[in-house]
Amino acid sequence: MKDKIRQLYALEQLSGxxxxxxxxxxxxxxxxxxxxxxxxVSFDRYAFGRLIPYVFYPALLMALSxxxxxxxxxxxxxxxxxxxxxxxSNIFFDRASAFAIGGVTVSYGVVxxxxxxxxxxxxxxxxxxxxxxxPFAEITASMRRLGxxxxxxxxxxxxxxxxxxxxxxxxxxxxxxxxxxxxxxGIGMKDMGSFVGQLLxxxxxxxxxxxSAMKCRxxxxxxxxxxxxxLERRDWIFGSVTCLLCIAFRIIDANALFAGIFRGIx
Amino acid sequence: xxxxxxxxxxxxxxxxxxxxxSFTLGGHENIALIGENGAGKTxxxxxxxxxxxxxxxTVEVNGIRLCKKTVNEIRKQIGLVFQNPDDQLFMPLxxxxxxFGCRNYGLPEEDIEAxxxxxxxxxxxxxxxxxxxxxxxxxxxxxxxIATVLAMNPSVLLFDEPTAYLDPKAKRALTEVLKxxxxxxxxxxxxxxxxxxxxxxxxxxxxxxxxxxxxxxxLSDNELMRRCGL
Numbered sequence: 001m002k003d004k005i006r007q008l009y010a011l012e013q014l015s016g017x018x019x020x021x022x023x024x025x026x027x028x029x030x031x032x033x034x035x036x037x038x039x040x041v042s043f044d045r046y047a048f049g050r051l052i053p054y055v056f057y058p059a060l061l062m063a064l065s066x067x068x069x070x071x072x073x074x075x076x077x078x079x080x081x082x083x084x085x086x087x088x089s090n091i092f093f094d095r096a097s098a099f100a101i102g103g104v105t106v107s108y109g110v111v112x113x114x115x116x117x118x119x120x121x122x123x124x125x126x127x128x129x130x131x132x133x134x135p136f137a138e139i140t141a142s143m144r145r146l147g148x149x150x151x152x153x154x155x156x157x158x159x160x161x162x163x164x165x166x167x168x169x170x171x172x173x174x175x176x177x178x179x180x181x182x183x184x185x186g187i188g189m190k191d192m193g194s195f196v197g198q199l200l201x202x203x204x205x206x207x208x209x210x211x212s213a214m215k216c217r218x219x220x221x222x223x224x225x226x227x228x229x230x231l232e233r234r235d236w237i238f239g240s241v242t243c244l245l246c247i248a249f250r251i252i253d254a255n256a257l258f259a260g261i262f263r264g265i266x
Numbered sequence: 267x268x269x270x271x272x273x274x275x276x277x278x279x280x281x282x283x284x285x286x287x288s289f290t291l292g293g294h295e296n297i298a299l300i301g302e303n304g305a306g307k308t309x310x311x312x313x314x315x316x317x318x319x320x321x322x323x324t325v326e327v328n329g330i331r332l333c334k335k336t337v338n339e340i341r342k343q344i345g346l347v348f349q350n351p352d353d354q355l356f357m358p359l360x361x362x363x364x365x366f367g368c369r370n371y372g373l374p375e376e377d378i379e380a381x382x383x384x385x386x387x388x389x390x391x392x393x394x395x396x397x398x399x400x401x402x403x404x405x406x407x408x409x410x411x412i413a414t415v416l417a418m419n420p421s422v423l424l425f426d427e428p429t430a431y432l433d434p435k436a437k438r439a440l441t442e443v444l445k446x447x448x449x450x451x452x453x454x455x456x457x458x459x460x461x462x463x464x465x466x467x468x469x470x471x472x473x474x475x476x477x478x479x480x481x482x483x484x485l486s487d488n489e490l491m492r493r494c495g496l
Contacts, residue, residue, distance in 0.1 A: 020481030135358075136357070137357070137362060137365075137366070138371060161356050168352070206353070213353050214356070214366075215317065215341070216315050216317065217370060218338060218341060218367050218371045218418070219366075220372050252484060
């Protein structure tokens with residue numbers, strides 16, 4: 001479990017890098033990620049082909065920031081069961097035939113299932129890449145600068161910090177339990193209630209101490225850390241090109257366009 | 267200069283943690299705050315930085331009286347190092363942990379970077395700059411926790427059980443670091459040898475009251491120690 005805690009924050013540790021993407025203004029990265037996600041989720045549920053050009057964003061960011069793909073993929077796999085669960089019912093309820101490949105009929109349900117998975121993949125990658133190229137403090141400072149209500153930002157900060165606290169407390173409790181459990185694997189059902197209750201109380205207590213330590217160093221709900229200064233030329237270029245591409249792929253069917261061009265050449 | 271006058275701290279369950287306590291810390295004084303478990307050492311430190319609101323009395327730092335309006339200024343001037351460094355190291359990188367306080371006080375990023383590097387140099391832990399607290403030893407965590415408050419350039423330092431979780435080697439290293447720091451300090455500890463090595467004055471607490479206040483040689487008075495439950 002100690003390893004899980006490390007994994008949880010390992011991605012953020014990459015944010016101290018010095019690549020072109022790392023040096024971009026955090027507000028630009030936050031805004032482009034938001035535009036990317038909004039455009040990706042705005043497509044209808046059968047638009048698989050229209051989503052393909054959007055791979056440009058994670059691919060570009062990954063290449064420029066030199067973020068290891070395996071780290072991102074591992075984290076995406078955590079979300080996979082949720083999107084599989086969300087999309088699986090489509091296969092059973094939406095059985096109308098969409099097209100056939102080599103005599104095998106593919107239903108609209110199957111298409112929408114893959115659209116959900118692909119859409120989640122793109123969005124999760126965008127968020128993971130944002131975290132891996134931007135220090136957490138800069139993300140929250142930018143959220144405040146962009147006018148997101150303080151209460152949401154604080155909630156976001158606290159949730160993120162306390163996940164680690166919860167893991168650590170659970171780790172020490174599980175260790176103490178297993179050492180006296182006579183070789184039993186996991187937590188016995190009869191002890192589960194008090195275990196979860198104790199975990200909650202201990203986490204509250206620990207979270208309170210962490211919050212005190214934060215307050216001792218000037219943390220307050222209404223005093224915000226200063227964000228990074230003005231936007232530079234590279235920020236404007238990166239931001240506008242990325243946003244324009246996202247919007248262009250939303251308006252224009254890039255697949256049909258490229259197919260038309262190739263047909264014309266042929 | 268830190269002045270406490272008739273400070274009383276009462277917990278919501280009506281337990282009196284600190285009872286009418288007064289003393290002054292000035293110059294380059296180092297006070298060892300000694301007392302049995304539950305004597306009120308941690309409560310006193312938390313009351314000084316306004317985490318626990320005193321039910322009575324006054325806390326004054328360099329002429330600024332602790333109240334709701336001044337609490338942030340007081341916290342800027344007093345650095346509290348918690349007993350468990352894990353409570354103090356909550357950012358993904360040690361650099362961010364040390365920069366956290368400076369960022370909250372609105373320092374420009376270039377100044378913050380300079381301060382962080384200066385502090386890391388002072389404590390000889392520059393190699394920890396880009397590391398995660400999850401991968402540090404107890405001694406390294408302790409020094410990193412001290413760095414988080416030193417970077418804010420406080421005028422007074424408070425330590426809650428700084429030798430807890432440390433092996434003898436790390437304890438010796440910590441003693442050297444604390445001797446090097448010129449700030450006036452209050453060090454709450456059970457470690458008499460460490461206290462005698464770092465401090466020049468002792469305040470002994472029992473049930474939230476001062477039982478003795480004097481030279482560090484008081485620590486070798488066995489009869490006094492026994493009366494104070496030590």
